[in-house]
Amino acid sequence: MNTKKDIKTLIVKKPLKLDCGKTIKDFPIAYETYGSLNSKKDNAILVFHALTGDQFVTGINPVTNKEGWWSYAVGPDKAIDTNKYFVICSNVIGGCMGSYGPSHKDNYQKIFGTNFPVITINDMVNAQYNLLDHFGIDKLFSITGGSMGGMQVLQFISNFPDKSKTVIPIATTSSHSAQNIAFNELGRQAITADSNWKDGNYTSNETNPRKGLAVARMAAHITYLSKKGLQEKFGRKLQEREDLKFGFDADFQIESYLRYQGSVFVDRFDANSYLYITRAMDYFDLAKQFKGNLSEAFINTKAKFFIISFTSDWLYPTQENKDIVIALNSIGADVGFAEIESDKGHDSFLLDIPDFLSALKNFLDKSYEEN
Amino acid sequence: MKNEFQVIANLIEKDKKVLDVGCADGTLMKFLKDNKNINIRGLEISKEKVQECIAKGLTVIEGNAEKDLKQFPDKSFDYVVLSQTLQAFLNPELVLDELLRVGKKAIVTVPNFGYWKVRFHLLLKGTMPITKTLPDEWYNTPNLHMCTIKDFFYFVKSKDIKIFKSLALNNLNSSIINESNLGFKNLFADLGIFLIEK
Numbered sequence: 001m002n003t004k005k006d007i008k009t010l011i012v013k014k015p016l017k018l019d020c021g022k023t024i025k026d027f028p029i030a031y032e033t034y035g036s037l038n039s040k041k042d043n044a045i046l047v048f049h050a051l052t053g054d055q056f057v058t059g060i061n062p063v064t065n066k067e068g069w070w071s072y073a074v075g076p077d078k079a080i081d082t083n084k085y086f087v088i089c090s091n092v093i094g095g096c097m098g099s100y101g102p103s104h105k106d107n108y109q110k111i112f113g114t115n116f117p118v119i120t121i122n123d124m125v126n127a128q129y130n131l132l133d134h135f136g137i138d139k140l141f142s143i144t145g146g147s148m149g150g151m152q153v154l155q156f157i158s159n160f161p162d163k164s165k166t167v168i169p170i171a172t173t174s175s176h177s178a179q180n181i182a183f184n185e186l187g188r189q190a191i192t193a194d195s196n197w198k199d200g201n202y203t204s205n206e207t208n209p210r211k212g213l214a215v216a217r218m219a220a221h222i223t224y225l226s227k228k229g230l231q232e233k234f235g236r237k238l239q240e241r242e243d244l245k246f247g248f249d250a251d252f253q254i255e256s257y258l259r260y261q262g263s264v265f266v267d268r269f270d271a272n273s274y275l276y277i278t279r280a281m282d283y284f285d286l287a288k289q290f291k292g293n294l295s296e297a298f299i300n301t302k303a304k305f306f307i308i309s310f311t312s313d314w315l316y317p318t319q320e321n322k323d324i325v326i327a328l329n330s331i332g333a334d335v336g337f338a339e340i341e342s343d344k345g346h347d348s349f350l351l352d353i354p355d356f357l358s359a360l361k362n363f364l365d366k367s368y369e370e371n
Numbered sequence: 372m373k374n375e376f377q378v379i380a381n382l383i384e385k386d387k388k389v390l391d392v393g394c395a396d397g398t399l400m401k402f403l404k405d406n407k408n409i410n411i412r413g414l415e416i417s418k419e420k421v422q423e424c425i426a427k428g429l430t431v432i433e434g435n436a437e438k439d440l441k442q443f444p445d446k447s448f449d450y451v452v453l454s455q456t457l458q459a460f461l462n463p464e465l466v467l468d469e470l471l472r473v474g475k476k477a478i479v480t481v482p483n484f485g486y487w488k489v490r491f492h493l494l495l496k497g498t499m500p501i502t503k504t505l506p507d508e509w510y511n512t513p514n515l516h517m518c519t520i521k522d523f524f525y526f527v528k529s530k531d532i533k534i535f536k537s538l539a540l541n542n543l544n545s546s547i548i549n550e551s552n553l554g555f556k557n558l559f560a561d562l563g564i565f566l567i568e569k
Contacts, residue, residue: 304430325432326442334412336430338421355418359425366428 006062007055007098008032010090012130019283022117029127030098031055031090034074035082037135042371044137045080045364046128046164047089048145048152051220051277052269054097055089058082063097064268072352079361084368085141088131092124092152094277096270099127102200103270113272114200121148121284125156132163141371142364144168146349147316148277151284154297154324158286161301166367168360170308171349173320174294174327175285180315183223184278187216191271200272213271214262221261226312226345230254287327294327305335306363308356310348336363372402375562378538378545379452379478382566383407387449390414390473392436393456397424404429412448414439437461440469448474455480455504455562459513464530471532471569480564483539485519485557504561520563521553527567536566 007030015025032055037044047057049069054061058068058075074080074087091099094116102116132140143153143164150172157167173180191197194212202208222230234254238244241251250256290296298305305328309321318339328335340356342348348356376399383389385407391400394413397420403409413431415421424431432439436453437460451474453466458481460466470477482504483489492500499509507513518526520539527534537548539560548556548563556563 306425322434329432329442330444332444332447334430335432336425337432337434338425339418339433341418355422359422362422362426362428366425370428 009098010130010134012127014130016123016126018117018123019120020118024093024100024117027093027100027127028098028104029090029093029100029130030095031088031131032057033089034058034087035085037086037137041135041137042139042141043084043368044086044088044135044140045142045144046131046140046156047074047080047087048125048128048143048149048156049089049092050145050147050149051281052217052265052274053149054095055091056097057087057089069350072350073357073360079357080144080364081361085364088135090128090131092277092280093127094119094124094273094280096273101270102272102276111201111203113202114275116272116276118279118283119276120280121151121155122159122289124280125152125159128152129156129160129163140164141368142166142168144170144360145172146170147172147346148281150316151281151286154286155284157301157303158289158297161298161303164303165371166364167301167303167305168308168363169305169321169324171310171313171316171321171346172324173284173316174297174324175287175320176282177320181282183220183315184282186219187278188275190215190219191275194271197271200275202271208266209271210266213266213269213274214259216271216274217265217269218258218262221258223315224345224347226314226343228312228343229345232343294323295331298328298333299331301333303334304367305333306359307335307337308349308359309337309339310342310344310346310353310356311339312343313346313348315346372398374543374545375454375480375540375564376402378540378564379454379480380407382478382536382564383409383450385409388447389450389452390443390448391452391454392440392470393453394424394429394431395420397427397429397431399452399454400424400429400431401427436466436469440466440473443473445472446475449476450474451477453477453479455482457481458516458518461515463516467530467532468569471567476535476566476568478564478566479523480540480562481518481520481523482514483520483557483561483563484517485521486561487558488561490558502561519557520548520560521557523563523565524548524553527565531569533568534565535568538564540564 009028053069091097150169153169191212194209197209237253239256287294309318325337388410391413489500539556540562
């Protein structure tokens with residue numbers, strides 16, 4: 001679906017046993033890096049992307065020709081300063097920007113589609129761990145990410161407790177709520193209800209379930225914003241018309257905006273990947289992996305945590321982020337927490353929110369000075 | 372750094388684990404971290420102050436002492452510090468109990484409503500006292516439960532809380548408070564500093 005000539009790939013030879021029971025090997029992980037690794041190899045930050053993100057964190061994404069998803073936060077002199085730090089980000093397995101996923105072919109040269117194994121957040125981080133060996137990094141300086149990226153951060157430090165000095169989960173949760181699962185299911189149903197989906201066996205860009213995927217994106221996009229933010233930006237403003245047209249065309253700007261968001265999304269994202277990744281998020285329940293005690297997930301790490309939430313985020317609200325803080329405090333872990341004021345909803349972590357970006361920068365830079 | 376913090380810092384030995392409840396901009400935390408190698412955490416309700424602590428490289432948790440102390444395990448800190456905020460809580464008794472549960476010891480400071488300037492202000496002017504340690508008007512003060520050094524002294528005793536050290540602070544001078552000079556100190560100190568344990 002995309003031109004993939006600009007994608008760097010690591011082929012993981014080592015077999016990886018997935019949570020579903022299947023084992024994969026010789027599979028590709030697509031990654032990108034920014035800044036340079038110093039001689040002590042102590043300045044690496046592993047960034048994990050969210051549901052629809054990819055390895056192209058900042059600058060122009062060579063495949064979509066759009067700005068990277070975290071351009072506000074990552075780059076020279078930015079919060080995650082690439083003059084100082086070596087930033088690594090890879091496409092999650094199950095994704096569609098070069099890492100092993102449902103649009104890849106099986107041993108018989110047939111596109112996997114829904115024959116691709118169901119993957120979990122745990123599988124994603126275990127796959128990405130191979131990047132440390134690839135770069136010869138013994139210990140990362142930091143791991144960070146928002147939303148599903150934050151889930152990977154939590155899972156990573158739980159799996160590899162001494163592999164990062166600092167840990168920054170942002171706008172995330174340790175367990176997908178019923179509401180989270182419900183919204184994801186809505187998206188999946190939109191995709192599978194599209195007659196072009198064909199049980200996942202669509203084969204070309206022209207015949208893929210564009211409409212279903214667009215609706216999934218539209219529904220999800222609403223959950224990334226806040227009511228106040230939407231009201232302030234769109235209100236009841238009409239779309240290039242003086243009055244209501246008494247039809248079902250996009251009368252309101254918000255309708256037009258959502259339709260646009262849906263249409264640009266289908267050009268860059270694979271419908272089956274959307275199914276797989278949302279499933280991985282729904283299956284995420286870190287406490288359950290430790291018999292219901294979230295603290296146990298972090299009992300072996302000495303890393304310094306900094307957890308960030310946003311006031312208007314109702315998808316992964318402050319309380320769910322605070323639950324992680326509470327679990328860490330109850331075992332005496334080194335944890336800081338800040339709730340950032342913003343009316344931009346869950347999307348805040350991707351936007352230019354000065355208090356957020358300065359907190360992120362200060363935490364990283366001060367922690368690095370103490371190294 | 373204000374004199375109160377200097378006195379608090381002198382009560383804490385090196386290399387201890389300390390929680391500063393209501394740590395504000397982190398001045399005391401930074402001093403303890405830099406000068407006494409203290410493993411220091413802060414709890415602060417103001418978003419602005421939280422940002423200032425982060426900018427100083429301090430570990431701070433945004434939160435409210437009345438709700439958020441319960442997440443810390445029993446005796447998980449060597450010292451818990453509460454500077455001049457006990458009187459601002461809805462339920463100071465509950466907060467005090469929590470401080471002593473979380474900390475092996477607690478250091479609590481209280482602005483003294485028995486200070487002679489406070490008494491004179493009320494006596495002579497007939498309006499709510501305003502002093503250096505009590506700078507707000509009655510209608511915008513955060514203080515809900517003002518007390519005197521004497522009040523706090525007897526309150527703590529009635530709860531079977533052990534007082535290790537109690538100090539009266541007046542400008543730059545700190546002096547020991549004991550049962551025999553309590554009335555005098557209650558008149559001439561504008562701040563009481565108590566090191567306690569339960």
